Amino acid sequence: MPGSVDSTAEAGGSTAEELVAERRGRLHPAIARTREAVRSALSDLPAGTTALVACSGGTDSLALAAATAFEAPKLGLRAGAVVVDHGLQPDSARTAEIAAEQCRGVGLDPVQVRAVEVGREGGPEGAARTARYDALRAAADEFAADVVLLAHTRDDQAETVLLGLGRGSGARSLAGMAAVAGLLRRPFLEVPRATTAAACIAAGLRPWHDPHNDDPTYTRVRVRHEVLPVLEEALGPGVVEALARTAGLLRADADALDMLAADLAETAVRRTDGEVLCDVGMVADEPAALRTRVLRQAALEAGSRATDLNAGHVAAVDALITDWRGQRWIDLPQGIRAIRRGGFIIFGPDVTG
Structure with missing residues (x-):
């Protein structure tokens, strides 16, 4: 089913009093919060820096686009946007152009639509993510941008923590998404999704609703619409905030x-x-938390991919040290093997006993 422009997005807690206050000329609190988050995220950048907003046309990224367009010039920054067309929905090119038009409408410049071809490796979500991030980095290179802003919210962070728990992941995965990760910055990690929806309504923006966000075949969608509501009902309100706070501590x-x-x-x-x-x-005598990190990094340097190398692989390699019985090599993703020989764990594509 094609996506639709959501002109009736929930205000996410906006009261009638708040909307009246906006009409009387006072800044809507949701807009104020999104602008404050962007200002904080960009405040360390030198004047003249170019920042690009990754905008899908959805509620979160449109709120980010509007807040960035307002705050960046005040900091002496140039702000543009990149809209990635994954080609996975009917009329995706038109949807991308509508998002680009709204980015231009709030004052972002340059604004570019980049069409990508989504492969199959890593599953549908992983393949789309890989194509999207490659496109964002290419756009950053083209426009000499030092920063790309992503619109992940506090709710996204909570979902990421729960997905990590479900996979039995370690502290790094449970730590969720970083506010700053090289080129990428996420100003909204402490902003609720309800706030971005309210900001779009207050600003007169018309977000696009991605039907994938309601498709239960995606694990994240089931976490969002089934798991989190049950947790809220059983444990009381504040679960999303608590999960996001846990991610920060971890x-x-x-x-x-x-x-x-x-x-x-x-x-x-x-x-x-x-x-x-x-x-x-x-x-051998180091704490397991350090030893396994070193082994994981060695496997990655040898050629295994982080998305495929899991805790079970690392535990099996660690057993070559902690439970050595002369066992054979360990098979790792991407055709890499790990074997103990001559006082070393050797990682490579051709190692054998």
Whole structure:
């Protein structure tokens, strides 16, 4: 079913009094909150920097586009937008152009629509995400942008934490999405989705509703519409906020552990042509939280992909150190193997016993 422009998006808690206040000339509180979030996210950038908003035309990204268009010039920044057309919906090109028109309408410039071809690797969601992020990085290169803004909200963060719990993931996955990750920034991670909906209504924007957001074949949709409401009913209001807060606390812990593991890897891991070697003696007595991080990083450097390398793979490699019985190699994603030989765990595509 094609997506539709949602002209009756829920105000997400906007009261009649708030709407009357807006008509009387006072700034709507939802708009104020989205602008404050963007201002905070961009405040460290030097004047003259270009920031691009990744805009799908949905509620969250349109609210982000409007807030960025208002705040960026006040900070001396240039602000534009990139609309990625995944080609997965009927009339997707028209939908993308409507989103681009609204971005231009709020004052963003440049605004570009980039059509992508979504592959199959990583499943539908993973393949679309890969194509989208590749397009955003290409646009950033083209426009010499130092920052790309993504519109993930506090609700998205909570859903990400629950998905990580369901997969049995470690602290890094449960830490959710980072507010800053290299080129990418997420100003709305502490902003509820209801606030972005209210901001769009108050600003007169007309978001597009992606039918995929209601399709229960997607795990995230089931978490959003089935799991979170049950948790709210059983545990009371505030579950989304608590999950997002938990992600922030875990991120601080995970960042500290990653730094310690990186220091350990500097001495324990070395690279040769086609292979990565981890010194068993240097990591054997380290805490499991550090040792497994070093082993995971070694596997990634050897060629396994982060999206495919899971905790079970790393645990099996760790057993070559903690439960060594002369076992054979461990098969890892992308044809990489890990084997213990001569006091080292050796990672590579051709290692055998």
